[in-house]
Amino acid sequence: MRKFAAALAAAATLYSFAAGAQAYPERTITVVVPFSAGGPTDTVTRLVAEAMSKDLGQQIIVENVGGAGGTLGAGRVAQADPDGYTLLLHHIGMATSATLYRKLAYDTLNSFEYVGLVTEVPMTIVGRKDLEPTDLKGLVDYAKANKDTVTVANAGIGAASHLCGMLFMSAIGTPLVTVPYKGTGPAMTDLLGGQVDIMCDQSTNTTKQIQGGTIKAYAVTSAERLDVLPDVSTTTEAGLPEVQVGIWHGLYAPKGTPAEVTERLSKSLQVALKDPNVVARFAELGTKPSSEADATPAALKARLEGEIARWKPIIEAAGQYAD
Ligand code: MLT
Numbered sequence: 001m002r003k004f005a006a007a008l009a010a011a012a013t014l015y016s017f018a019a020g021a022q023a024y025p026e027r028t029i030t031v032v033v034p035f036s037a038g039g040p041t042d043t044v045t046r047l048v049a050e051a052m053s054k055d056l057g058q059q060i061i062v063e064n065v066g067g068a069g070g071t072l073g074a075g076r077v078a079q080a081d082p083d084g085y086t087l088l089l090h091h092i093g094m095a096t097s098a099t100l101y102r103k104l105a106y107d108t109l110n111s112f113e114y115v116g117l118v119t120e121v122p123m124t125i126v127g128r129k130d131l132e133p134t135d136l137k138g139l140v141d142y143a144k145a146n147k148d149t150v151t152v153a154n155a156g157i158g159a160a161s162h163l164c165g166m167l168f169m170s171a172i173g174t175p176l177v178t179v180p181y182k183g184t185g186p187a188m189t190d191l192l193g194g195q196v197d198i199m200c201d202q203s204t205n206t207t208k209q210i211q212g213g214t215i216k217a218y219a220v221t222s223a224e225r226l227d228v229l230p231d232v233s234t235t236t237e238a239g240l241p242e243v244q245v246g247i248w249h250g251l252y253a254p255k256g257t258p259a260e261v262t263e264r265l266s267k268s269l270q271v272a273l274k275d276p277n278v279v280a281r282f283a284e285l286g287t288k289p290s291s292e293a294d295a296t297p298a299a300l301k302a303r304l305e306g307e308i309a310r311w312k313p314i315i316e317a318a319g320q321y322a323d
């Protein structure tokens with residue numbers, strides 16, 4: 001009798017879950033950004049969340065959970081109920097942290113379900129407005145000559161800014177003093193104020209400041225120059241081809257989230273990435289939305305797996321790990 005009752009209870013739970021999945025979403029959804037408000041990941045997420053909210057007919061709120069290069073926020077979502085009401089929008093740091101951190105509160109490839117790729121953002125090497133060098137070669141010479149005093153802002157080990165800074169320091173063969181923040185939103189505040197010297201950050205956070213002349217731009221890390229920053233050379237043009245990186249972003253849900261839910265979210269993400277406001281704002285900030293084919297669970301899974309394998313030897317060669 002007890003076995004029958006247990007089977008009945010399990011079936012009832014399964015039914016209510018499945019029924020819930022069919023009616024999804026029935027209430028407000030939270031998307032966790034694993035960095036401070038006002039930074040590039042926050043900017044991308046709020047634009048996409050606004051468009052997905054219209055499509056899903058439910059409010060989507062953004063929760064900023066910064067710290068440890070994005071791994072605290074990722075861990076928060078890994079522990080959340082797998083019901084589709086807590087999501088994570090994270091970037092390349094999801095892949096690099098798998099090597100950088102020997103102890104993570106989650107298993108990168110087994111703690112999440114995939115919704116889809118969102119965008120791939122180029123990075124910019126920037127400096128405070130009154131920094132002496134006027135071009136990338138000058139910056140390299142200046143950094144080497146002042147290696148014990150030049151400060152490089154980043155958003156912690158595992159952040160995109162950390163990865164780009166690591167590539168830059170490896171390329172010039174000179175370790176510099178790094179200053180970690182909970183996101184490059186607050187780091188930008190200090191760069192604008194002259195409290196920190198340089199940063200490698202996403203164009204979604206630097207384009208407006210560069211165009212406004214409030215910070216100096218030394219290079220972009222994309223293969224081609226950006227339409228929005230036509231006078232800024234690429235790192236390859238400026239003699240640092242090793243510093244070439246694009247910051248891809250993905251949308252995730254906790255492991256166990258029903259496939260009907262992640263598929264519904266993927267369809268909504270695809271609609272959002274075609275939203276005229278999203279397309280226009282992304283273009284103004286030097287990036288563009290992922291394609292419909294990339295805004296799918298399979299595409300994000302493949303990208304994450306490939307990027308973990310790609311960055312592992314590069315990180316091991318640099319020897320920079322989180323303790
Ligand atoms: C942010 O949103 O603050 C950035 O993504 C931080 C980083 O990854 O550098």
